[in-house]
C-alpha cells in the first residue's frame with residue numbers, strides 16, 4: 001500500500017522558511033576548533049606547501065589568530081608546533097622544556113585572548129628525531145610504558161603553561177589514566193583531557209607531517225600503535241577504556257572516512273565526541289576547489305555538517321575561520 005500522494009516528503013522542502021523549520025542538525029562557529037602551527041621567530045607567516053591557505057605562525061602572529069578566533073566565535077584553538085631537526089632527539093626531551101615553543105605559544109595566546117580555549121597535542125612525534133609518537137627500544141619497538149611516563153611530563157609542562165585541554169594523540173595504552181593522575185597530583189583539577197581514542201594509521205596525515213617537520217624524519221609507519229582502518233568494534237573498546245581512565249571527551253581521527261565510527265561511538269556512549277578533519281582531508285577539498293570541481297563555500301560547510309549529523313559535538317578543522325565567516329560570523 002503506497003502512502004503517496006497522502007505523504008509528499010517534498011512538501012516541507014518547498015520554501016526556505018520551511019526548510020529552516022525542519023532542519024534536524026545545526027552547525028555554528030561554536031562547533032569548531034581551529035588547529036594552528038606555531039613556528040620560531042617574529043612576524044613569521046610561513047605557508048605550508050601541501051596545505052594551500054594554511055601557514056605556520058610565529059608566536060606574535062598566533063596571538064592575533066587567537067583574537068581572530070574570539071571575534072569569529074570559535075571557542076578554541078589547537079596547537080601543533082613545528083620543531084626543527086636541531087630540537088629533536090631520540091629521547092624527545094624538548095617536550096619537557098618549560099620554555100619550549102608550545103609553552104610560549106600557550107602563554108601568548110592566553111595573554112592575548114584569555115576567553116579562547118587552548119588545546120595542546122600530547123605525543124612525542126613533535127620532538128623525536130625519528131618522528132614516532134613514542135620512545136623506541138634498541139630492537140625498534142615503540143615502548144608503551146616508558147612513553148607514557150614522558151607523556152605525563154609533557155602534559156604537566158603544557159598545563160603549567162596554561163593550556164585548557166590536554167589532547168593525547170599518541171595511542172599508547174593507559175596514558176589517559178596516568179595523565180589524569182599526574183594532573184590531579186599537580187593541582188590541575190580543571191584541566192580537561194580530550195582523548196584521541198580512535199586514531200587510525202591513516203594515509204591522510206601527510207600534509208600535517210610536513211607542517212610540523214616530522215614528515216622527512218619519520219622512519220617506517222605507525223601501525224603498531226594507531227588503529228587498523230578496517231576496525232570499528234575495536235574503536236568502541238578504545239573509547240570505553242579512555243572514559244574509564246578519566247577522559248572528559250573523546251576524538252575520532254581522521255574524520256570524513258570514519259563517520260561510521262563517530263556514529264557508533266555516539267550511539268554507545270554518553271561522552272562528548274569530537275572529530276579531527278585532518279590535513280589530508282583539507283588538502284583533498286582544497287585540491288578539488290582549485291581544480292574547479294567543488295564550490296568552496298558549499299563544499300566546506302556540507303563536509304562540516306556531516307560531522308554534526310554523525311553525532312559530533314565539534315570538529316577540529318583547518319577550515320574553521322573560513323567556515324565561521326561563511327556562517328556569517
Ligand SMILES: NCc1[nH]cc(CCC(=O)O)c1CC(=O)O
Nearest residue numbers: 123125169204205208278279280
Ligand atoms: N601525534 C601525531 C599527530 N597529531 C595530529 C596529527 C595529524 C593531524 C592532521 O593530519 O591534520 C598527527 C599525525 C600522525 O599521527 O602522524
Ligand SMILES: [Mg+2]
Nearest residue numbers: 171172173238
Ligand atoms: Mg587507547
